[in-house]
Amino acid sequence: MKVQNVMSRSQYIKLILILGSLTALGPFSIDMYLPGFAGIAKDLNTTVANVSLTLSSYFIGISAGQLLYGPLLDRFGRKKPLFIGMSVYILASLGCVFVTDIDTFIGLRFIQAIGSCAATVASVSMVRDLFPVKDIPKVFSLLMLVVGLSPMLAPTIGGYITEDFGWHTVFFILMCMGILILLAAQIGLPNTYVPDTSISLKPKPIVSGFISILKVPQFYTYAFAGAIAFSGLFTYVAASPIIFMDIYKVDAKTYGWIFAFMSLSFISASQLNSLLLRKFRSEQMIVGALIIQSIISIVFLILAVNNLLGLYETIAMLFVFLACLGISNPNTAGLTLAPFEKNAGSASALMGAIQLGLGAVASFAVGLFVKNSILPMVFILTASTIIALIILILGKKRIKKTSTPSI
Template sequence: MTTKKYIKLILILGSLTALGPFSIDMYLPGFSGIAKDLHTTVAKVSMSLSSYFIGISAGQLLYGPLLDRFGRKKPLFIGLLVYILASLGCVYVADIDSFILLRFVQAIGSCAATVASVAMVRDLFPVKDIPKVFSLLMLVLGLSPMLAPTIGGYVTEDYGWHTVFFILMCMGMAILIAAQVGLPNSYKPDTSISLKPKPIISNFLKVLKEPQFFTYAFTGSISFSGLFTYVAASPIIFMDIYHVDAKTYGWIFAFMSVSFIGSSQLNSVLLKKFSSEQMIFGALITQSVIASVFLILAVNNLLGLYETIAMLFLFLGCLGISNPNTAGLTMAPFAKNAGSASALMGAIQLGLGALASFAVGVFVKDSVAPMVVIMTSTTIIAFIVLNIGKRFIKEKVEVSKDDDVLVGH
């Protein structure tokens, strides 16, 4: 493969990967504007985030079988088309319920891009290059939550929140054209794959029964729902409670991403010395201590804007360490069912994330405390699940040192 072709493929796959995070983070600075225009509360607007997470969660399970059955490009084309139309709908939306529904449809569409990009890395690159390609895509995934809210903050302040969805629609169109023109047909449709619910469900059940899968998938997903809690609560916390403007909010959000990305880079250094299990255990203990201190401060009203930012920064740092390791150990036992295992892991993670962000919409109104309560309880539950689940694992499958694991946002 020529360098030019290699770069072209990475750029297209990277843009497919970035569509999801941009759709999640770019409109966050517009929450109070959306609430005002649609005559509702910011907490109700945050339900549109939950509906987006539910959409991605369901979409993960849906596209896995479709991409194997019909090849990569057809489902990708249809998914992106759905995404473009839903984004257009969001530009002209008149009430909050239609907005929440359109965000769900938008998520189902964008999910095609996320799942297809992972599948196509496996199709297009030789096995020895796959970890390197995934690392590059991880960089895109990492930069997206830094760039998206900052850009969104400026667009919202200067042109209003409708423009954000117009930009997302244009991104969808550009990616659709690039994917159709620039990506080869990397996979022959496999007509033997049944799309009947029964074989698909039995495949997922087989994956679920593996003790190493359920232990680390649930440990990882429950602790990771702390991140979703933060994402959903952050517009309410920073813009409603601490009264920062949309641009400043975008910068705060970008600063928080540094913690998550920095610690996941530190993770690869620490793995030379420690095993994945030790890393998860250490990260969860540290995270429990940080969350408990955070809770004591929140309940006693000892948190200002800067203290809140500092505590969240430390909390997210622990997730950057535990998340790649739980993902690696979750996927390790599956040489054959990797697609189903990866889809199921993504669905569990996003499903629990949707629940957490839903709880934020219900409980977080005028204080930081409910957000911290949710974060502390998810961390402690994850720690308990880890210690109970470990007892069921008879033979442990290790992650080989040169494997890189793709982590969902």
């Protein structure tokens, strides 16, 4: 990738690593404690299904919080809201170390998410601040490489920590990660964005600003198509402890390794995306990925209905499914944000809120329906993929070619 003339290669790499770390904090907070679900349920005298509600509360918190941080990042710049959010995350993580009941745990996970989403929105906004529009999908692909290490490392490390030291220790490590990432962001990220003091923080102008963004055809087409497709990842993450540990009876350490292996699919595909963008446009990549994902989902559903899925068949089907998401996600994110420059913070916040809000719905559905069978998970994956493809096809007709930046 060509680096901007004003930026050295070392500066470029440093920015990618810090922005990737900010983006990876959320996935680490989601993935690292997954192997401890059975232990958490036992210690808190509840069920694994109830423990999965802590995932739902996290997704709800990070979705709602993004709408809060978007205007703040545009009004006050990137670093001040980031500092406040990360401080909230650190304190909530510390609270999770000492939690003793499921209701408090669910609440603390919500607060933890409110804090962590400052990192998510700030990192996405700064991609739009620091890099030219044509490079955004490639930058997102590089961020996916950094972010992709989290689902590889987090559940594997979490599995060993849970078995050797207990699940509470996972949240102590997350707190320490939050501190280190906060220091790196405050020291290493430039103040390139000039705060816009004209942006009002009153509810009515904020809502009006979000509505104006939502009315842009390019935004709502790629934001909703991308988010609904990407909800498949949240479905998989929420269902995986039940599918692998309860239904297929693997232990916590083995689950961590399975999760890490599955992450290779998403990472490899996101890097393949960078190469394919040399020959194909982002629009073509998204259509192709969603068509393949739809075919895979339908085959997956047929196999599930006919009870033809064992552990290895399930891993294989999910591996290909996640690869499709690794292709489509960087491109939908880039095209969603491309029309926005002045209010990139609000646009990225709204995009994230839509994505994670749908993720919360998907994980909640998993908690309700995924009990003793893989079929409900596969049905959710299939339905979300087909709906995403329909939205993309219908929405593209409304996007005016003259208002669509070339990516």
